[in-house]
Amino acid sequence: MSRNPFDEIERMFDRMSNRLEPFDEGVFEGSVAVDIEETDDAYVVTADLPGFDRDDIDVELAGDRLTLSATHTEAESEEGDEDGGRYLRRERRQQSVSRSVRLPEPVDEDATEAEYNNGVLTVTLPKEAEGDSGHDIPIN
Template sequence: MRRNPFEDLEEMLDRVSEQFDGGVGTDGLPVPSSVAVDVIDRVDEYVVTADLPGFETENIDLTLADGTLRLEAEDVGEDETLDEHYIRRERTQRSINRRIRLPEPVDEEAVSAGYNNGVLTVTLPKLEEGDDSKQIDIE
């Protein structure tokens, strides 16, 4: 019995998506301009941790919209001297752009973030289900 070719295509796209979501290329090496992120699901909050060595706080931008945390960072590096003759140059400007989709809504007003020794930690309290819920009548 022949397999459906669309199943093979879907499996391949899932593998590629997982690799990009994980910040890993096909050979297992980190993708440039990506950053490894840990997301912990605690009972009442999510905690996102990202390693951002060499970045300054003012060059890190965090936004939260539609259940997605967006992390952008740019390392502008040192001022370049145009008359220098480099034999090897690996320390260049770099930027990071990462989106993390959260599985549940969070309290946007209570989100907090800290940056210490190159490690960014974002705490996102989950919305509490309370009396704000509305009963839906079925007709």
């Protein structure tokens, strides 16, 4: 009986995908590696974004999905730098990274805070209080 090598590869992918955390979207080229810490009352997402300015970074929370993105574009100049030099090769014109993670439970969007210091972005997402998850609907 001959074995199909693709069946073994498929089983390997299934085993790998079962090990991912429920809120992990995976790290791909051009994405940001993140640490997600859970405390008693919040989730803290930390991402290294060296080389970006505060204005280059966008943090968006939509429902249970947090999206971090950053784009940096260098000044376009074929003349060279301010010292009068001339570029022979210029490969660092634009850098763009992004990452989206799904949060395992609702968070308080109004109390969410983001801080960027020395190339490290820290987003603190307070968990929603149990009583805040909805409201009563009167029955007529």
